Amino acid sequence: MAVKHFEAEVRREPSGAVLDLRGEINGFAQEALDAAYAEAEKENPGAILLNFEEVDYINSTGIALIVGLLARARAAKRDLSAYGLSEHYVEIFNITRLSDFVNVFPDERSAMGDRRQQENLKPEA
Amino acid sequence: MTDRTSQNEEQGEQRQPRPEPRDAAFWAKRVDKLEVSAVPDGASNVNVHGRREVGALQGFGQLWQKTYRVRLTGVETTPEEAVRVWKERFPELQPPNSRFYPSMAGVAPGEVLFISASVGGMPVHTGVRVIYADDESFTVMTPEGHPESGWNTFSAYADEDGTTVAQIQSLARANDPIYEIGFRVVGATEQERLWTHVLKSLSAHFGVNEPVSLEKTCVDPKVQWSQIRNLWHNAGARSMIYTMTAPLRWRRDRARRG
Numbered sequence: 330m331a332v333k334h335f336e337a338e339v340r341r342e343p344s345g346a347v348l349d350l351r352g353e354i355n356g357f358a359q360e361a362l363d364a365a366y367a368e369a370e371k372e373n374p375g376a377i378l379l380n381f382e383e384v385d386y387i388n389s390t391g392i393a394l395i396v397g398l399l400a401r402a403r404a405a406k407r408d409l410s411a412y413g414l415s416e417h418y419v420e421i422f423n424i425t426r427l428s429d430f431v432n433v434f435p436d437e438r439s440a441m442g443d444r445r446q447q448e449n450l451k452p453e454a
Numbered sequence: 455m456t457d458r459t460s461q462n463e464e465q466g467e468q469r470q471p472r473p474e475p476r477d478a479a480f481w482a483k484r485v486d487k488l489e490v491s492a493v494p495d496g497a498s499n500v501n502v503h504g505r506r507e508v509g510a511l512q513g514f515g516q517l518w519q520k521t522y523r524v525r526l527t528g529v530e531t532t533p534e535e536a537v538r539v540w541k542e543r544f545p546e547l548q549p550p551n552s553r554f555y556p557s558m559a560g561v562a563p564g565e566v567l568f569i570s571a572s573v574g575g576m577p578v579h580t581g582v583r584v585i586y587a588d589d590e591s592f593t594v595m596t597p598e599g600h601p602e603s604g605w606n607t608f609s610a611y612a613d614e615d616g617t618t619v620a621q622i623q624s625l626a627r628a629n630d631p632i633y634e635i636g637f638r639v640v641g642a643t644e645q646e647r648l649w650t651h652v653l654k655s656l657s658a659h660f661g662v663n664e665p666v667s668l669e670k671t672c673v674d675p676k677v678q679w680s681q682i683r684n685l686w687h688n689a690g691a692r693s694m695i696y697t698m699t700a701p702l703r704w705r706r707d708r709a710r711r712g
Contacts, residue, residue: 386477389586389593389607393625396510400674424484426509
């Protein structure tokens with residue numbers, strides 16, 4: 330089976346920075362993931378959202394990379410949430426107990442909505 | 455909000471179930487607590503059955519990522535072959551003061567490996583569960599009471615010149631304040647010696663004598679006081695009590711038989 334390489338892009342949204350993740354999260358994803366996270370942190374957002382909608386493979390090294398991001402976010406007192414995880418990856422977040430610390434949402438709308446609630450922001454017109 | 459969000463919303467309403475990812479078979483099933491049905495000869499189940507698993511975020515101490523590597527230079531072996539040997543010979547690659555007891559199924563997703571170690575002369579009975587295993591890696595996660603809270607991933611890969619590199623990456627923090635003090639005083643060095651020994655043993659199996667490199671990063675320097683209750687499960691303390699009360703259990707069992 331062909332290996333799908335990993336890519337990550339940063340989007341700025343009013344409720345925080347969104348990292349759009351694509352491909353396979355394994356040991357080879359480290360450089361791109363770290364670089365994207367550093368880019369997302371640049372404007373000191375209150376929250377960073379990880380978008381897993383286009384991620385189709387995560388191994389245990391990939392989970393460790395996500396834990397690394399979470400540790401960085403917690404050290405900076407920044408919210409880290411995830412959305413777009415398939416049922417399988419929600420289960421992996423439970424197995425590894427990542428879900429104790431990462432808020433998992435079904436989609437971007439609900440993740441953003443939760444964030445707005447937290448910040449007491451009014452919904453956009 | 456960007457246009458993309460509204461597109462996503464529309465897509466979300468029509469979303470089809472996603473196919474099972476190819477990593478699905480490599481992950482263990484979720485368990486609320488570890489359940490042990492059979493204990494290998496020589497192993498102790500004193501701190502395993504009924505314990506919850508704990509990851510790198512649930513422990514007390516500083517969070518460290520440590521990566522140990524050895525190059526299997528001059529050997530025609532693939533990463534898959536190196537990991538196959540590693541899984542099969544995992545117990546015998548350990549130093550004498552750290553004994554691992556795999557189940558009959560060996561290193562496979564969901565299996566528990568029992569550990570009996572000697573730390574500073576004191577017995578520590580604990581275990582780990584294999585949460586992930588594929589052809590090129592396997593990962594174990596610790597239970598409550600284990601000195602560390604987190605994961606160790608054992609893997610192999612081919613580097614730029616095609617040489618197979620065996621790697622151990624741990625992402626863990628001390629489980630409670632006693633372990634944290636222990637790690638800061640001497641435990642971290644002992645642990646580094648342990649994993650260096652394992653990589654040296656693995657490379658020796660392939661007839662290689664190369665140095666083991668170590669990179670370490672403190673991912674989170676803060677201790678988590680919210681986790682101080684982890685002390686209750688401290689496997690070192692419980693193992694010591696278990697060992698000291700062995701004569702009482704022996705007398706009780708004898709009385710029951712008698």
